[in-house]
Amino acid sequence: MVALAPPQAYSQAGDRRHLGRALAIWLGLLLIAVSLLSLGHGASGVSASAVMGDWLAGRDLSATDRVVLFDIRLPRLLTAVLVGAALAVSGAVMQGLFRNPLADPGLLGVSAGASLGAIAAIVLGGLLPPAVAAFAGWHLVPLAAFAGSWLAMVALYAIATRQGRTSVATMLLAGIALAAMIAAVSGLMIYRADDDQLRDLTFWGLGSLAGASWTKLSAAGPVIILALVAAPFLARGLNGLALGEAAAAHVGLRVQRIKAACILSAAAATGASVAISGGIGFVGIVVPHLLRLIAGPDHRWLLINSGLLGASVLIAADMISRSVVAPAELPIGIVTAMIGGPFFMWVLLSNRRVLDA
Amino acid sequence: MSLRARSLHLSLGGRQVLNGIGLTARPGHFSAIIGPNGSGKTTLLRALTGEIAPQGGTITLNGQPIDRLAPETLARRRAVLPQHSALGFSFNVAEIVSIGLATHVGTEAERARLIRAALGLVGLPGHAGRLWQELSGGEQQRVQLARALVQVWQPVGSDGPRWLLLDEPVSSLDIAQQLTVMRLARDYATRGGGVIAVMHDLNLTAMFADHVLLMQDGRALAEGRPADVITDDLLSRAYGCALRVRHAPEDGVWLLPHGAVA
Numbered sequence: 001m002v003a004l005a006p007p008q009a010y011s012q013a014g015d016r017r018h019l020g021r022a023l024a025i026w027l028g029l030l031l032i033a034v035s036l037l038s039l040g041h042g043a044s045g046v047s048a049s050a051v052m053g054d055w056l057a058g059r060d061l062s063a064t065d066r067v068v069l070f071d072i073r074l075p076r077l078l079t080a081v082l083v084g085a086a087l088a089v090s091g092a093v094m095q096g097l098f099r100n101p102l103a104d105p106g107l108l109g110v111s112a113g114a115s116l117g118a119i120a121a122i123v124l125g126g127l128l129p130p131a132v133a134a135f136a137g138w139h140l141v142p143l144a145a146f147a148g149s150w151l152a153m154v155a156l157y158a159i160a161t162r163q164g165r166t167s168v169a170t171m172l173l174a175g176i177a178l179a180a181m182i183a184a185v186s187g188l189m190i191y192r193a194d195d196d197q198l199r200d201l202t203f204w205g206l207g208s209l210a211g212a213s214w215t216k217l218s219a220a221g222p223v224i225i226l227a228l229v230a231a232p233f234l235a236r237g238l239n240g241l242a243l244g245e246a247a248a249a250h251v252g253l254r255v256q257r258i259k260a261a262c263i264l265s266a267a268a269a270t271g272a273s274v275a276i277s278g279g280i281g282f283v284g285i286v287v288p289h290l291l292r293l294i295a296g297p298d299h300r301w302l303l304i305n306s307g308l309l310g311a312s313v314l315i316a317a318d319m320i321s322r323s324v325v326a327p328a329e330l331p332i333g334i335v336t337a338m339i340g341g342p343f344f345m346w347v348l349l350s351n352r353r354v355l356d357a
Numbered sequence: 358m359s360l361r362a363r364s365l366h367l368s369l370g371g372r373q374v375l376n377g378i379g380l381t382a383r384p385g386h387f388s389a390i391i392g393p394n395g396s397g398k399t400t401l402l403r404a405l406t407g408e409i410a411p412q413g414g415t416i417t418l419n420g421q422p423i424d425r426l427a428p429e430t431l432a433r434r435r436a437v438l439p440q441h442s443a444l445g446f447s448f449n450v451a452e453i454v455s456i457g458l459a460t461h462v463g464t465e466a467e468r469a470r471l472i473r474a475a476l477g478l479v480g481l482p483g484h485a486g487r488l489w490q491e492l493s494g495g496e497q498q499r500v501q502l503a504r505a506l507v508q509v510w511q512p513v514g515s516d517g518p519r520w521l522l523l524d525e526p527v528s529s530l531d532i533a534q535q536l537t538v539m540r541l542a543r544d545y546a547t548r549g550g551g552v553i554a555v556m557h558d559l560n561l562t563a564m565f566a567d568h569v570l571l572m573q574d575g576r577a578l579a580e581g582r583p584a585d586v587i588t589d590d591l592l593s594r595a596y597g598c599a600l601r602v603r604h605a606p607e608d609g610v611w612l613l614p615h616g617a618v619a
Binding site for chain 1: 403406407408428429431432433436437439442443444445446447448449450451452453456457459460469472485486487504508
């Protein structure tokens with residue numbers, strides 16, 4: 001086995017990074033395993049191992065196999081990977097920024113902002129000059145969702161933070177109020193939508209990976225990938241911010257720049273993932289919390305591990321959503337809430353001491 | 358080469374907190390800022406750290422205006438111990454101290470050695486793996502001090518003296534720990550660094566400071582050697598109650614009984 005056991009001297013020195021590193025290796029292996037399982041799992045009965053055997057033996061793949069694997073299951077798998085990682089990482093970034101383990105894009109109206117952006121793009125997109133609409137094309141919905149989540153995030157931070165101190169009560173209340181106001185505007189948009197737009201909205205709003213396609217992936221994927229690649233560079237800054245903005249500035253961090261980058265990357269990841277898959281809750285709050293309990297809050301591994309575990313969790317949730325009522329599908333948001341809600345409650349109750357401090 | 362503030366003016370929320378105050382702190386000296394609550398001590402220190410910009414006046418660090426220094430440069434030259442520290446997550450002691458090394462360029466082994474040495478200095482050797490939420494108030498304060506110490510570990514660098522800016526560094530400590538921390542700060546100054554501390558304890562100030570600034574209503578009531586500033590008259594005026602200063606000649610310690618004791 002790889003050297004996963006920590007050198008004893010390290011752990012005595014209070015260094016928990018070996019835990020984070022070991023965890024990253026295991027989570028990487030888990031992601032590969034879950035991905036292979038997901039590829040071989042589906043309504044059509046096409047088996048990944050059989051296809052792999054055929055391919056290794058040099059036989060041509062049947063047209064059905066090819067379509068099922070490469071046009072249905074693979075884009076869906078990649079969507080689950082990107083969306084799961086985006087939700088978990090943006091949760092971890094937001095929690096670091098607000099210095100609070102309860103901050104979550106889904107709870108605080110950031111996902112709602114993204115939804116509003118997407119809905120507005122679907123309903124009002126026709127009003128854009130044709131040249132602009134053609135130029136934006138498939139990117140219009142993800143971009144609008146990103147703009148919506150960014151605005152919500154900036155508003156939330158501005159309201160909840162006074163002189164470098166973020167009030168938890170203000171943050172939660174402002175988030176709830178923001179989500180309600182945004183939902184009302186979204187409702188207005190839906191109210192004035194025509195039949196075609198309503199079909200688009202319903203299709204999009206299911207909170208599901210069922211609509212995954214290469215086209216959607218190519219529109220939202222790059223935004224998510226950019227945000228995910230940027231996130232680990234925020235680790236040092238987020239660690240400093242844990243001491244408060246003033247102390248972070250004292251140790252030489254460029255606080256304003258770090259905050260702006262955090263807001264941008266969390267908003268981009270949330271916006272783009274909401275644009276392809278609707279609102280999927282609890283991944284962003286449960287995954288980072290669980291990882292903090294295991295390997296501590298040091299963001300240098302927390303962000304990477306959140307991405308890995310978030311991806312695995314969403315792939316697993318997608319497999320459950322496809323198999324419980326097969327051949328029909330349960331919206332994946334229901335699965336993550338059913339499993340994530342009680343789990344999160346359990347985590348909260350068993351860690352009240354740490355959270356209250 | 359000094360940390361120098363000239364005629365600082367600052368109002369917060371409509372109240373004039375700093376009213377033309379100045380301070381010259383020299384390397385090799387322990388400079389104490391004393392005065393009653395609300396006299397502007399903490400605000401002056403926050404201005405000296407660069408955290409808040411005064412509306413008037415200048416602050417120079419080793420000859421350069423602090424508002425022109427890059428955050429990384431400023432961090433290499435001065436470290437700050439705030440009065441209170443809150444932490445959102447359960448970081449452990451070593452992780453918190455390592456935040457002081459955010460802009461440090463050096464090997465992992467060097468960082469680990471600095472963290473170990475600093476924890477030893479503040480009297481917390483072997484506490485590296487403990488979680489912040491499990492620490493007592495005094496331990497938390499000393500962990501933060503260790504975090505400040507690793508940031509400016511060498512009292513004198515190639516670009517001049519380094520500075521420790523401490524806001525009530527002994528407020529949650531018992532008497533033995535107070536002496537440990539004061540000696541540590543004193544030693545930092547003796548080795549060529551500069552120390553500026555906001556102090557509430559006048560005895561400790563009299564024992565350890567080389568230079569004292571007595572503040573009242575955002576102004577300097579007096580500035581100079583402890584013997585010149587810590588006097589019956591000045592302290593009674595500043596704090597608004599009768600105070601007597603007694604000198605214990607054998608060890609040079611000053612005692613401050615209340616006026617009622619006479």
